[in-house]
Amino acid sequence: MRVILFDLDGTLIDSTDAILDGFRYVFESFDKKYPGDEAVKRLIGLPLDIMFQELGIDENVWDYVNLYKKRYREISKEKTVLLPKAKEAIKEAKKFARLGIVTTKTGLYSRELLEHFGIMDNFEVLIGREDVINPKPHPEPILKALHLMNANKEDTWMIGDTCLDMVSAKEAGVKYIGVEFDYENKKNFKRCAEIIKPNVLEAVKYILTT
Numbered sequence: 001m002r003v004i005l006f007d008l009d010g011t012l013i014d015s016t017d018a019i020l021d022g023f024r025y026v027f028e029s030f031d032k033k034y035p036g037d038e039a040v041k042r043l044i045g046l047p048l049d050i051m052f053q054e055l056g057i058d059e060n061v062w063d064y065v066n067l068y069k070k071r072y073r074e075i076s077k078e079k080t081v082l083l084p085k086a087k088e089a090i091k092e093a094k095k096f097a098r099l100g101i102v103t104t105k106t107g108l109y110s111r112e113l114l115e116h117f118g119i120m121d122n123f124e125v126l127i128g129r130e131d132v133i134n135p136k137p138h139p140e141p142i143l144k145a146l147h148l149m150n151a152n153k154e155d156t157w158m159i160g161d162t163c164l165d166m167v168s169a170k171e172a173g174v175k176y177i178g179v180e181f182d183y184e185n186k187k188n189f190k191r192c193a194e195i196i197k198p199n200v201l202e203a204v205k206y207i208l209t210t
Contacts, residue, residue, distance in 0.1 A: 005101070006102070017080075019044060029067060047129055049062065103126070137164045
């Protein structure tokens with residue numbers, strides 16, 4: 001049976017408002033100038049520590065990360081939405097594939113979000129940032145998901161919206177397909193993803209026909 005691994009942000013969910021709120025809150029709490037929404041959005045998909053470092057935080061970065069996580073957990077449910085077609089895509093994928101989640105988000109909070117939306121039961125595994133040493137674009141998260149699912153690389157697809165997802169899948173030796181979202185530069189994304197669909201449902205339908 002085929003396996004489909006989904007990214008979260010920009011693929012199944014849109015938590016942009018929660019992420020931006022969290023970064024604004026943390027910078028203000030530490031009396032630092034907030035770099036701006038666009039600067040943060042360009043980094044979404046990277047691990048939090050790297051995001052903060054890219055935004056100019058060199059010292060005590062884990063203090064920033066931990067405060068962000070606390071804030072995010074408080075606001076994520078009210079400020080996150082499922083993307084259009086996401087539920088339909090999961091329903092269709094479930095008919096012919098086993099499903100998993102591979103994300104750089106904290107796994108604990110990701111599970112809480114998916115349970116809030118009533119869709120967590122569709123996924124056999126959820127690999128979050130705390131579950132690996134090396135996050136995407138390293139292949140470790142995908143390889144760990146395959147190991148836990150006892151799945152074959154040849155039968156596996158990764159669906160994501162950034163080059164981090166595509167590179168991770170390529171390095172892991174699984175097939176991959178991109179979906180359009182605001183986080184990745186479109187020109188750059190075309191260099192990483194040979195196949196790009198407008199949404200996750202169209203990506204699932206493509207996988208079904210291959």
